[in-house]
Amino acid sequence: MSAKLACLDLTKRYGGLVALDHIDLELASGRIVGLLGPNGSGKTTLLKLANGLLVPNGGEILIDGLKPGIETKKFVSYLPDAHYLPNWMDVKTLLAFFADFYEDFDMARAKDMLDRLAISEKATLKTLSRGTKEKVQLILAMSRRASVYLLDEPIGGVDPASRDYILETILRNYSEDALVVISTHLIADVERMLDEAVIINNGKLIAHRTVDDIRMKEGKSVDEYFREVFRCWAN
Amino acid sequence: MSWELNSTQPIYLQVAEKIGQRIISGEYPPGGKLPPVRELAEEAGVNPNTMQRAMTELENEGLVYAQRTSGRFVTDDTAKIGAVSEKMARHLASRFLADMRSLGFGPDRIAQVLADAVRDEKVTRTEALPQDRRNASDTPPEGAGPMQQEEQRRKNI
Structure with missing residues (x-):
C-alpha cells in the first residue's frame, strides 16, 4: 500500500441519508491536499471516518494500510471542526495534557507558536475569544510531529489576518514527507498552498486533480473552477 | 506577507517568474546562493512542492543551478x-x-x-x-x- 490515506469504495450513511457514496481515493505522502466541497458535502464525515470517530457502512478507509484506531492515532494529528477542549482548562494544562498523550508532541514548538501570538499559558480557555481558541487548537495539532495532519476547517472561524497566520503556521510546521489534508470551503484562501484538490459533493467524489493541472487545463483558479462546477450542478 | 498571484496561470510558473525577476534585477546577484526552498515557499505563501517545481523550471531555463550538497545558486553566466x-x-x-x-x-x-x-x-x-x-x-x-x-x-x- 503506497497511499498514505486510501478510501476503497467507502460508504457512510446516517439513517436514510447517504453522507459518503462509494468513494475511491488515494492520497500520497508529502502532499498538501484541499478537501473541498459545499456545506454538507461530506468533508467532515470523511475526516471523522479517517479518525475512527465514525465507522463505515461499506468499503474501508486505510491510513498507512491500517484501519483507524489506536495505532493510527499515534501518527495522525487531527483538528476537529468543533471546539472540543474543556473550557476550564488553562493553556499550560493543555500543553501538559498533549505532551502526555502524544509521543510526537513538540513542546518547544508549541511554546514558540503561543509566544508569537502572545497567548499566555496561564489563560483559561473560557477567557479566550473564539478565534484565539481556534488558534490554540491549531497550535496543539501542528505541534505534533505527525506524518498525517487532518485539519477540518482550520480557517473557518477566524479573521483574514489570522487566516494568513494559520496557513503560514501549517506551511512552517508540517514535515515535508507528511500528508496534510485541509477541509474548507474557503478555497481562494488556501489555494496557493495546495498541491491537490479533492472536490466532493453530496457524498460523491467530483474531482481529484492537482491545482496546477486545473489552472493549466481550465485556465482558471481552483476557486473559479469550483464555482463553475457547482453552477452546473445547480441546473 | 505573501506574493501577489493571479488566478489564471499555474502557480509554479508565476512563482518562477517572480524569482526570475529578482535575478534579472540583481536582487539575487549572479553566482549568488539562493535562499532555501522552504524559506522562499513561506515567503511566497505557497507549498514547498510548488516552489520546488518553480526552481526546476528556472534550472531548465538555465537561470539557476543546483549543487548537490550546498544548495541552489544563480548562474554566473551574465549573458544568459x-x-x-x-x-x-x-x-x-x-x-x-x-x-x-x-x-x-x-x-x-x-x-x-x-x-x-x-x-x-x-x-x-x-x-x-x-x-x-x-x-x-x-x-x-x-x-x-x-x-x-x-x-x-x-x-x-
Whole structure:
C-alpha cells in the first residue's frame, strides 16, 4: 500500500441519508491536499471516518494500510471542526495534557507558536475569544510531529489576518514527507498552498486533480473552477 | 506577507517568474546562493512542492543551478541572464501591446502614448530629486526646456 490515506469504495450513511457514496481515493505522502466541497458535502464525515470517530457502512478507509484506531492515532494529528477542549482548562494544562498523550508532541514548538501570538499559558480557555481558541487548537495539532495532519476547517472561524497566520503556521510546521489534508470551503484562501484538490459533493467524489493541472487545463483558479462546477450542478 | 498571484496561470510558473525577476534585477546577484526552498515557499505563501517545481523550471531555463550538497545558486553566466531579461522584456511589451490594441489603439498612437509616459516618468523622477542634484542632472532649467513646454501645452488642452 503506497497511499498514505486510501478510501476503497467507502460508504457512510446516517439513517436514510447517504453522507459518503462509494468513494475511491488515494492520497500520497508529502502532499498538501484541499478537501473541498459545499456545506454538507461530506468533508467532515470523511475526516471523522479517517479518525475512527465514525465507522463505515461499506468499503474501508486505510491510513498507512491500517484501519483507524489506536495505532493510527499515534501518527495522525487531527483538528476537529468543533471546539472540543474543556473550557476550564488553562493553556499550560493543555500543553501538559498533549505532551502526555502524544509521543510526537513538540513542546518547544508549541511554546514558540503561543509566544508569537502572545497567548499566555496561564489563560483559561473560557477567557479566550473564539478565534484565539481556534488558534490554540491549531497550535496543539501542528505541534505534533505527525506524518498525517487532518485539519477540518482550520480557517473557518477566524479573521483574514489570522487566516494568513494559520496557513503560514501549517506551511512552517508540517514535515515535508507528511500528508496534510485541509477541509474548507474557503478555497481562494488556501489555494496557493495546495498541491491537490479533492472536490466532493453530496457524498460523491467530483474531482481529484492537482491545482496546477486545473489552472493549466481550465485556465482558471481552483476557486473559479469550483464555482463553475457547482453552477452546473445547480441546473 | 505573501506574493501577489493571479488566478489564471499555474502557480509554479508565476512563482518562477517572480524569482526570475529578482535575478534579472540583481536582487539575487549572479553566482549568488539562493535562499532555501522552504524559506522562499513561506515567503511566497505557497507549498514547498510548488516552489520546488518553480526552481526546476528556472534550472531548465538555465537561470539557476543546483549543487548537490550546498544548495541552489544563480548562474554566473551574465549573458544568459541578459538573454532572459531580454525575453522577459519582450514578453511584457507584447502584453502591453495586446492591452493597448484592445483599447483600439494603432501602432503610432501606442508609440506616442509610450513616449509620453516615459517622458512624464522622467520628469516626475527628476522633480523628486533634491535641488542640488536636480541641477546636476540632464534636465534643462525650469520652464525653459521643450519637455516643460510640452507638459504645459498638454495641461492646457
